[in-house]
Amino acid sequence: MDDPSAQFQHEDLIDILWRQDVDLGVERDIFDGCLRQREEETTRARERELKRERELEMIMQRLQKLDKETGEFLPSPSSVNSQAVPLSETLHSTVFTQRSPVTQNPLLSALLFSQKSQKPPSQEQAFSELLSRPDLQYYLDVLESEASSLPLDDITEICHQNLPEPQRENSTDTLCGVTQTISDSFEVAQPLSSIPSDPVEILETCIQMFSDPRDPTPSPSNTIYSCSTPENQVILPKCQINSSDSTLSEFCSYTINTSSLSKPEQLNSAPQTLLQFEECHILLGFDDSASVGSVDLETSLYAADTLSNGQSDKDELESILSDYTDLLPLSLHSEAVEATLCETVTYAQHQTQNESTPEYSQREPQANLSTTSGAAEVQRVCRDEQRAQAMSLPFGVHDIINLPVEAFNEAISSCKLNHTQNSLIRDIRRRGKNKMAAQSCRKRKMNSLIDLEEEIEDLKREKEQIKEENEKNTRELHETKVKLRKLYNEVFRQLRDEHGNSYNPREYKLQHSTDGTVYLLPRRTADKTNTPTEDLPIAV
DNA sequence: GGTCCCTGTCATGCC
DNA sequence: TAGGCATGACAGGGA
Numbered sequence: 218m219d220d221p222s223a224q225f226q227h228e229d230l231i232d233i234l235w236r237q238d239v240d241l242g243v244e245r246d247i248f249d250g251c252l253r254q255r256e257e258e259t260t261r262a263r264e265r266e267l268k269r270e271r272e273l274e275m276i277m278q279r280l281q282k283l284d285k286e287t288g289e290f291l292p293s294p295s296s297v298n299s300q301a302v303p304l305s306e307t308l309h310s311t312v313f314t315q316r317s318p319v320t321q322n323p324l325l326s327a328l329l330f331s332q333k334s335q336k337p338p339s340q341e342q343a344f345s346e347l348l349s350r351p352d353l354q355y356y357l358d359v360l361e362s363e364a365s366s367l368p369l370d371d372i373t374e375i376c377h378q379n380l381p382e383p384q385r386e387n388s389t390d391t392l393c394g395v396t397q398t399i400s401d402s403f404e405v406a407q408p409l410s411s412i413p414s415d416p417v418e419i420l421e422t423c424i425q426m427f428s429d430p431r432d433p434t435p436s437p438s439n440t441i442y443s444c445s446t447p448e449n450q451v452i453l454p455k456c457q458i459n460s461s462d463s464t465l466s467e468f469c470s471y472t473i474n475t476s477s478l479s480k481p482e483q484l485n486s487a488p489q490t491l492l493q494f495e496e497c498h499i500l501l502g503f504d505d506s507a508s509v510g511s512v513d514l515e516t517s518l519y520a521a522d523t524l525s526n527g528q529s530d531k532d533e534l535e536s537i538l539s540d541y542t543d544l545l546p547l548s549l550h551s552e553a554v555e556a557t558l559c560e561t562v563t564y565a566q567h568q569t570q571n572e573s574t575p576e577y578s579q580r581e582p583q584a585n586l587s588t589t590s591g592a593a594e595v596q597r598v599c600r601d602e603q604r605a606q607a608m609s610l611p612f613g614v615h616d617i618i619n620l621p622v623e624a625f626n627e628a629i630s631s632c633k634l635n636h637t638q639n640s641l642i643r644d645i646r647r648r649g650k651n652k653m654a655a656q657s658c659r660k661r662k663m664n665s666l667i668d669l670e671e672e673i674e675d676l677k678r679e680k681e682q683i684k685e686e687n688e689k690n691t692r693e694l695h696e697t698k699v700k701l702r703k704l705y706n707e708v709f710r711q712l713r714d715e716h717g718n719s720y721n722p723r724e725y726k727l728q729h730s731t732d733g734t735v736y737l738l739p740r741r742t743a744d745k746t747n748t749p750t751e752d753l754p755i756a757v
Numbered sequence: 758g759g760t761c762c763c764t765g766t767c768a769t770g771c772c
Numbered sequence: 773t774a775g776g777c778a779t780g781a782c783a784g785g786g787a
Contacts, residue, residue, distance in 0.1 A: 600765095622775065647775095652765060654777055659764085662779085 601645050608638050610645075617642055618649030712737065 601614050610617070611632050620628065629642060709727060712720050720737065728736045 648766065650776070651767080651778095655765070655779085657777085658779055 601648065604641060605645065608641050610634075610638060610642055612642070614645060614649065617645050618653075708735075 605612075605614055605617070612620075612628060616628075617625070625646065629639065634642065705727060706722075709722050709725075710719065712725075714720065724740055725737055726740050728738050730736060
């Protein structure tokens with residue numbers, strides 16, 4: 218058959234025979250050996266795939282059963298995928314659809330797929346093949362049945378003893394392969410963490426993640442997938458969470474995820490976790506005073522910022538205070554931080570109260586004049602406070618003074634006060650009101666003085682302006698007189714009598730009447746009678 | 758120790 | 773008429 222011509226003749230002969238058979242009603246593919254062989258291979262491959270899927274489903278069901286025993290419900294692949302879309306979109310069609318027990322576990326999924334982009338395709342294929350290894354299946358079966366009762370070392374020993382000899386030879390390599398895969402994932406996800414070198418430790422960590430009953434919510438998925446989110450990728454490496462401590466990493470992740478610590482009761486429910494968290498802070502190099510920094514540093518900075526911005530409003534301060542009081546049961550604060558916080562909030566509240574009270578707002582200019590007077594004022598204020606406390610008054614001085622009349626009367630009538638208390642409370646109110654009135658009065662008086670001083674300055678300026686105007690008018694008047702004199706002399710020089718002689722200015726003068734007529738009057742007659750003579754006037 | 762300034766308090770009148 | 777306001781006067785305390 219090596220001869221090409223013979224091969225051609227053989228195939229040609231088959232073709233001729235096929236045509237004859239077709240004519241007799243027989244199909245060609247029955248005689249096509251290659252095609253039949255390919256179909257058989259395809260069928261076998263399909264059967265193998267179905268068998269593998271059945272095995273994987275059995276493993277999945279066993280693992281789910283294991284989870285139910287520990288009281289934990291693993292998240293569905295869809296929910297896991299929803300939190301790791303960029304990681305699992307491409308793998309979903311290959312691995313997740315196989316419902317792998319490893320992919321069913323969020324920790325392993327995240328660890329394995331977090332570096333999917335960095336992993337070559339051959340590694341994914343090797344991972345798929347790894348899941349189909351019967352020795353690994355055997356490990357998982359043993360883990361399912363004995364994980365709750367036996368330590369992992371014993372489980373490993375059982376696997377070694379009960380495995381068939383050929384599988385036992387590869388079991389260690391298989392386990393090492395699995396753990397190496399997980400370890401690689403850890404190294405990618407947490408490059409700064411300390412990875413257990415022992416495969417047993419790594420598997421133990423995985424088992425803890427499988428069977429951790431503390432958190433009914435799918436916390437592992439939150440833990441790891443949240444670590445893979447962009448906003449937490451910055452935080453996680455800083456934490457340097459020990460990968461072997463799943464509880465610690467879970468708590469840190471939860472803390473990072475919540476970031477506002479809005480669920481302190483959950484934190485209180487796990488004192489051990491808190492202790493580990495503190496150890497985590499120690500591991501991170503945080504001192505006690507900064508122990509709140511990572512969890513509420515933003516709030517602290519916000520509080521400091523708002524306080525530095527002119528004492529923010531009371532609601533914000535109360536919000537901050539409530540945030541800190543929520544954190545207080547955590548015992549994560551050092552006493553120094555707590556004391557500083559209390560002082561800050563108290564001071565801010567005092568400032569807020571002062572600003573809200575007209576008494577203090579009106580006192581501001583005077584308070585700036587003397588700081589020591591403020592201390593004396595505090596003592597005076599405390600005098601009524603002490604009186605109120607001594608008489609066991611049910612209200613504060615501030616309320617006594619600032620309550621409206623109706624509310625005040627209702628309050629003192631609702632409380633059974635004796636005569637002394639009633640008298641004192643009314644005196645306190647009267648003094649307080651009068652004190653505020655006196656302050657207002659003094660402020661008005663001061664403002665009035667300031668206004669009067671300003672008015673004096675204005676009047677002085679106005680006087681100067683009038684004086685300057687008067688001087689100007691005097692100058693202008695003088696200039697006008699000079700001009701008028703010149704004009705007078707000029708007109709007088711031009712006057713002539715009937716003989717053509719000019720008039721003597723010492724004997725005659727010009728007089729301007731109201732109708733605009735100018736008369737020439739003899740000076741002597743005009744001076745004596747102040748009326749024109751018979752020979753006069755002479756109109757000019 | 759006297760003086761000045763600030764503040765609280767009282768008394769009084771007015772609204 | 774009670775309560776609040778305005779204001780002069782006085783006293784205490786600090787600088």
